[in-house]
Structure formats: structure tokens, C-alpha cells
Amino acid sequence: MNSRRRTTITATAVVVIAMIACVILLRRIDRIRPHEISDDKLYISSPKMVRRASLGFDGLAACIYWTRTVQYFGQRHHFRQRSYNELAPLLEITTALDPHLYPAYQFGATFLAPAPPNGAGQPERAIRLMEYGIQHDPDNWKLYYDLGFVYYTELKDYKHAGEVFARGSEVSSAHPFMKVLAAQMAQHAQEFATARMLWSAAYQSTNETNIRENALEHLRALQVDEDITNLENAVTRFAEANGRIPASLWEIAAAEHLQGIPVDPDGSPYELSADGEVLVANPDDFPFITKGMPPGYNPGPPKFHTKLQ
Amino acid sequence: MNTRIYSIASNTFREAVRDRVLYNLIAFAGLLSGAAILVGQISIDIEKLVVINLGLTAVSLFGVVIAIFIGIGLVSKEIEKRTLYTVLSRPVRRWEFIVGKFFGLAGTLAVNTFCMAIGVFGALLYVAHRFAGADSLIFVALYFIVLQFLIICSLALLFSSFSSPLLSAVFAFSLYVIGSFADDLRGFATLAQGVTRWIATGTAYLVPNFSALNVISSVAHQQPISGQLILHNTLYALFYTAMALSGAVLIFDRRNLK
Numbered sequence: 001m002n003s004r005r006r007t008t009i010t011a012t013a014v015v016v017i018a019m020i021a022c023v024i025l026l027r028r029i030d031r032i033r034p035h036e037i038s039d040d041k042l043y044i045s046s047p048k049m050v051r052r053a054s055l056g057f058d059g060l061a062a063c064i065y066w067t068r069t070v071q072y073f074g075q076r077h078h079f080r081q082r083s084y085n086e087l088a089p090l091l092e093i094t095t096a097l098d099p100h101l102y103p104a105y106q107f108g109a110t111f112l113a114p115a116p117p118n119g120a121g122q123p124e125r126a127i128r129l130m131e132y133g134i135q136h137d138p139d140n141w142k143l144y145y146d147l148g149f150v151y152y153t154e155l156k157d158y159k160h161a162g163e164v165f166a167r168g169s170e171v172s173s174a175h176p177f178m179k180v181l182a183a184q185m186a187q188h189a190q191e192f193a194t195a196r197m198l199w200s201a202a203y204q205s206t207n208e209t210n211i212r213e214n215a216l217e218h219l220r221a222l223q224v225d226e227d228i229t230n231l232e233n234a235v236t237r238f239a240e241a242n243g244r245i246p247a248s249l250w251e252i253a254a255a256e257h258l259q260g261i262p263v264d265p266d267g268s269p270y271e272l273s274a275d276g277e278v279l280v281a282n283p284d285d286f287p288f289i290t291k292g293m294p295p296g297y298n299p300g301p302p303k304f305h306t307k308l309q
Numbered sequence: 310m311n312t313r314i315y316s317i318a319s320n321t322f323r324e325a326v327r328d329r330v331l332y333n334l335i336a337f338a339g340l341l342s343g344a345a346i347l348v349g350q351i352s353i354d355i356e357k358l359v360v361i362n363l364g365l366t367a368v369s370l371f372g373v374v375i376a377i378f379i380g381i382g383l384v385s386k387e388i389e390k391r392t393l394y395t396v397l398s399r400p401v402r403r404w405e406f407i408v409g410k411f412f413g414l415a416g417t418l419a420v421n422t423f424c425m426a427i428g429v430f431g432a433l434l435y436v437a438h439r440f441a442g443a444d445s446l447i448f449v450a451l452y453f454i455v456l457q458f459l460i461i462c463s464l465a466l467l468f469s470s471f472s473s474p475l476l477s478a479v480f481a482f483s484l485y486v487i488g489s490f491a492d493d494l495r496g497f498a499t500l501a502q503g504v505t506r507w508i509a510t511g512t513a514y515l516v517p518n519f520s521a522l523n524v525i526s527s528v529a530h531q532q533p534i535s536g537q538l539i540l541h542n543t544l545y546a547l548f549y550t551a552m553a554l555s556g557a558v559l560i561f562d563r564r565n566l567k
Contacts, residue, residue: 003402004562007403007558007562010555011404011556011558011559012555012559014551014555015552015555017548018548018551019552021544021548022545022549023514025548026514028541029518029521029538029541029542029545032535032537032538032541033521071493071497071500075499078499
């Protein structure tokens with residue numbers, strides 16, 4: 001074997017071995033410092049500073065920051081983190097760079113306001129973000145819808161929600177349901193039908209996966225809450241009529257002339273506890289339910305579904 | 310070390326010194342002493358933090374610039390000046406030439422980093438008046454910076470073995486920037502689907518991971534660095550350097566120098 005051939009074989013072997021070793025070592029390094037992947041990293045938090053630093057290329061900088069926002073949320077969601085500390089500043093920087101970037105406002109309305117682990121738990125900043133958007137784009141009725149949504153879902157402030165929906169309904173291009181929502185807030189705000197209308201609209205009005213999954217989970221949770229409310233009423237009626245709580249939901253099904261024991265959106269039958277409470281079989285599958293959880297239940301990180309069933 | 314490799318390495322080092330590469334130390338000293346004096350007057354409680362962050366960042370950036378701009382000229386300059394033919398007409402193999410050049414540049418950067426490290430500790434002593442036990446973590450950050458330089462030197466040599474100096478500089482600098490965002494690239498890969506996921510994952514593993522070697526912020530905040538990370542980063546840098554250097558040898562061995 002001549003010298004050149006020996007060099008070729010040796011160098012090629014080193015390249016291959018070193019490449020494999022690099023991949024193995026990087027995987028180990030990731031395990032040693034996993035937090036680095038999804039850690040909070042926002043070196044400049046002032047929107048004005050970033051705007052100046054973009055040297056006039058605001059649009060491109062906004063796109064970069066928007067992408068970063070989505071990556072930030074997606075990574076933390078993927079790694080089941082329970083806090084989104086940088087979400088608000090990232091969205092504020094993005095919208096300061098491009099005040100007309102509607103997806104950023106919609107994202108903010110959906111994920112800034114809800115309490116952790118479903119969001120950043122900052123409804124005030126979500127409202128400020130939406131008002132900033134409305135200030136710059138007053139003819140976009142969707143911004144009013146999103147703002148009303150925050151008031152309605154997170155703050156349960158039906159008065160302000162109604163006012164915002166009414167303001168939005170005055171925009172010439174506004175969807176007709178804005179008027180309906182404004183009216184609903186006055187009298188029927190706490191009804192399941194109103195909430196369902198809002199979440200269905202949220203689901204249908206976007207192609208953004210995170211927002212759709214979030215809306216879908218809320219729709220599923222609403223179904224569970226409504227079912228359990230109805231079953232609790234049936235249990236109360238049964239107790240009043242018979243002087244005792246039912247032994248099982250079969251007795252309720254017989255008394256109410258139902259086809260069988262009602263099932264949740266996943267097809268699992270609801271359960272009845274010894275003290276007459278109606279429970280959902282797998283509460284972890286319904287991260288936003290407000291009823292049907294066993295006593296002392298500690299919810300895990302949300303598991304989102306991707307398709308409307 | 311092979312005596313031929315040692316001769317080439319020591320000549321490369323001497324040439325770099327003659328080219329006044331170490332003059333950058335004057336700029337570095339000016340920057341650091343200026344910052345140390347200024348920061349003490351205009352900030353509260355972060356003097357030490359600024360000196361460590363600024364000092365280590367400057368060590369890293371100065372070194373990267375030197376590694377790239379000297380590394381890309383190591384082969385092309387020898388061809389241009391026709392000194393390469395003199396070297397290769399002697400019993401020196403081409404791979405020995407590449408490896409010697411690498412060690413020469415790595416040595417230059419090690420000396421440069423050592424001098425800068427003295428500057429960093431001097432500025433630290435000026436602002437804090439005494440050293441704390443946690444300041445020894447700066448040695449780890451400096452060590453990781455040297456590991457970064459090894460990778461960059463090998464990449465600069467790899468590119469210069471087949472490309473022009475200007476393009477080599479662009480390639481090396483681009484790879485440095487991409488490598489600094491390697492964690493983000495990996496994060497993007499985990500979120501992508503299908504072919505995009507494969508491409509992103511492959512790219513993320515192929516580019517050098519400089520972000521794992523950057524512990525400046527952690528050190529400035531006196532967060533401990535695990536021994537395992539030091540070991541794995543060392544092995545990673547050595548393997549990556551070996552890979553890039555072997556690539557350079559493979560290409561240079563086949564290059565027509567006529």
C-alpha cells in the first residue's frame with residue numbers, strides 16, 4: 001500500500017469515526033444541559049431598542065422575532081414547561097416592529113392570558129397587546145374579537161367583553177356574529193352555548209396549529225362540563241324523588257330514560273362517586289374542565305388533540 | 310510530535326508573530342481597562358458581571374477573527390508565495406503540512422488567549438479588589454473558548470484547502486454564526502415534521518455546536534459547570550477538529566498544485 005493510499009484510508013476512517021463520535025457526544029451534552037434548549041433567552045427586552053437596532057429593516061426583524069416567538073412557545077410546550085416568561089416581551093417586540101402582524105396578536109390573546117401551565121398567566125399584558133393592535137389597526141374586527149375573548153374567557157369580565165364585541169361589530173367588515181356576541185354577553189354570558197360559539201369561532205378562524213389545538217381542547221372541556229352539569233341535575237332530581245343518592249349512573253339512566261350511561265368526548269362513561277359526585281374517567285385527557293375531577297386532583301401538563309371529533 | 314510537523318507548526322507560529330497578530334492584545338487591553346474603569350463609575354453592582362462578560366466575549370471574538378483570517382491564508386499564502394513547493398519538495402507529506410499548520414495556528418491562539426486571560430483577571434482584580442473562589446470558573450470558560458478555536462482553526466483550514474481566501478472566510482464565519490445557534494437549530498428540528506425534520510436534525514448535528522461551548526453567562530453568574538460537561542465538550546471538540554482536519558487532509562492530498 002503506497003503512502004497516499006494509506007493517508008486516504010486513515011483520513012476517511014477518522015472523518016467517519018469522528019462524525020459518529022460527535023453525534024453521540026452531542027446527544028450526551030444535551031442530556032447534561034437539557035435546560036439550555038428551552039431556557040429563557042431574551043437579551044434585549046425593550047421593543048424600542050430592538051426597533052432601533054433593526055436599522056430600518058423592521059419587517060424582516062418582525063418576521064424573525066415572530067418565528068422566535070413561535071419557536072419559544074413550541075419548545076416550552078414540547079418540553080412540558082410550566083412557564084412562558086418571555087412570551088409577552090417577545091410578542092411586544094414583534095408587534096412593535098410590525099404593528100400590523102395580526103397572527104402575533106391572535107397568539108397573544110390565546111396564550112398570554114391563560115394561567116400556567118396553559119399560558120403565561122398575564123391577561124393584563126394580553127389586553128395591552130390587543131389594545132396596541134387596535135390602536136394601529138382599528139379596522140381589523142378580529143382584534144376586537146380576540147380582546148373580547150380575553151375578557152370573556154380569562155377575566156370573566158362580561159361587561160367589558162360585551163363592550164369590546166360591540167366596538168368590533170361597528171367595523172364595516174366585521175363578521176355578523178360580533179353583534180350576536182355583543183348581545184349574548186349582556187344576558188347569556190355564562191351559558192355553554194355562548195362559550196361554544198366563541199371557541200368554535202376561534203377554531204375556525206385560524207390555521208395556526210397551537211391555537212386550533214387550544215380551541216379544540218376548550219370545546220372538548222365544554223362538552224364535559226355541560227354533560228356533568230346535566231348529570232348533576234339528574235342526580236339532584238333523583239335524590240329529591242327517592243330520598244337517597246343513586247347507587248350508580250345506571251339508576252340515573254333508567255330514571256331519565258337514557259339509552260345508557262352518558263360518555264365523554266373520548267367515549268369513556270362518566271362515573272358516580274359514593275357521595276353522589278359525577279366524575280370524568282380520565283381527567284388528564286381534558287385539561288380545561290372545571291367539573292368532574294376527583295377530590296385532590298392535581299392536573300398534569302396539558303395534552304392537546306389535533307382534530308375536531 | 311513528528312519533528313516535521315513540529316517544524317511547520319513552529320514556523321507558522323513565528324510567522325503569525327511576525328505578522329503582528331499579537332498586536333490585537335493592545336486593542337484588547339485598551340478595551341478591557343477602559344471598560345473596567347468606566348463601568349465602575351456608571352453602574353451599580355454589575356461591575357464584575359460586565360468585566361467577565363465583556364472580557365470573555367472579547368477573548369472569544371478576537372480569537373475567532375484571528376483563527377478565521379489567519380487560518381484561511383495558511384495554505385493559499387504558501388501557494389501564492391510558492392513556498393509550498395519548497396516545503397513539499399522535502400520529505401514532508403501533505404497531511405503533515407496541514408497538521409503542522411493547524412498546530413501552529415492553535416499554538417498562536419493559545420498564547421494569545423493566555424495573554425488575554427491575564428488581562429481579564431487583571432481587570433477583575435481592579436473592579437473587585439480580590440479574587441473569589443467562583444472566579445476559578447473563568448478558567449473553564451477560557452478552556453471552552455480555546456476548544457472553540459481548535460474547531461474554527463480546523464474549519465478554516467478545511468475551507469482553505471479547496472477554496473479562495475475570501476470564500477473560505479465567508480464559509481468559516483457563516484459556520485461560526487450557524488454553530489452559535491446550534492441549539493436553536495436542534496430545537497427547530499424537534500418541532501419540524503417529515504423530511505424537514507430529517508434535514509434539520511442532520512444539519513444540526515453536522516454544524517459545530519458552539520453554543521454548548523459557550524458558558525460565559527453561566528460563569529459570569531457563578532453557576533457551576535459540571536465535570537461531565539467539561540469532559541464531553543473536550544471530546545466533542547477533539548473529534549470535530551479531527552473530522553474537519555481529516556477532511557482538509559483528504560482534499561489537500563488530491564489537490565493539483567501545478
